[in-house]
Amino acid sequence: MTSAGVVLVGADGCKAGWIAVRRDAGSTPCVEVFDSFAALLSANPDDAVFAVDMPIGLPEFSSKGGRGPEALVRPLLGARQSSVFSIPSRAALYADTSDFTTLEAWYAAHRRASDVAKATSDPPRGVSIQAFGIFSKIREIDTLLIARPDLRGRVFESHPEVAFCRLNGDQAMQLPKKIKGSVSPAGMAERKALLCRHGYDMGFLDQPPPRGAAADDFLDAAVMTLIAGRIAGGTARPFPDPPRADGFGIPVAIWA
Secondary structure (H helix, E strand, O other): OOOOOOOEEEEEOOOOOOEEEEEOOOOOEEEEEEOOHHHHOOOOOOOOOOEOOOOOOOOOOOOOOEHHHHHHHHHHHHHHHHOOOOOHHHHHHOOOOOOOOOOOHHHHHHHHHHHHHOOOOEEEOOOHHHHHHHHHHHHHHHHHHHHHHHHOEEEEEOHHHHHHHHOOOOOEEEOOOEEEEEEOHHHHHHHHHHHHOOOOOHHHHHHHOOOOOOOOHHHHHHHHHHHHHHHOOOOEEHHHEEEEEEOOOOOEEEOO
């Protein structure tokens, strides 16, 4: 599953910050929540490999279908492809970086970001509420990768449904993980069974997630750890292959 001695980390954004599943060579995995991505990085060795459920590498201008990786992976996912949403331009991501103290301010910032996104896309496209909700986390990773080019060979973008599909012999999951915003027990069970086939213990997966993270965040981080192992072992595939690069030279690809 891993190159000898390499620490593998799978991460996903969550309400409290970032949930991470870490696996050291020869050890059982552990799960923890961090309040920032910088804190997550500093808690792990300098040569750890991270797979993250978060867009990495931002376009200056957004075309139909997103940056490129999104359009490549959607056809793999069948009914699950709606889980892959397009990322707007870097200007839209940084249109408003305030800490929002009221719901009105949050919606106003969303409208500003949507206006910038429409002006930097063809065909013009605004920003979904779902995408806007993770803008601050996208910026966290983006600012780190701009400031620290050394991280670009250790922090990789993945996507849970693409990861599950690849680990399932390129067959998309049959059941949704969520239905109308609520976790689906059947969809979770399908994914847990697949994770167990790839080395996890059901007792680990069945534990309550750490405070500040949801059950589906936990499973997403767990599958990201498996992708980190594939990346470290040289068996992961990037979409596109080879990866593209954004204006700062940050690689743009979904790995699985």
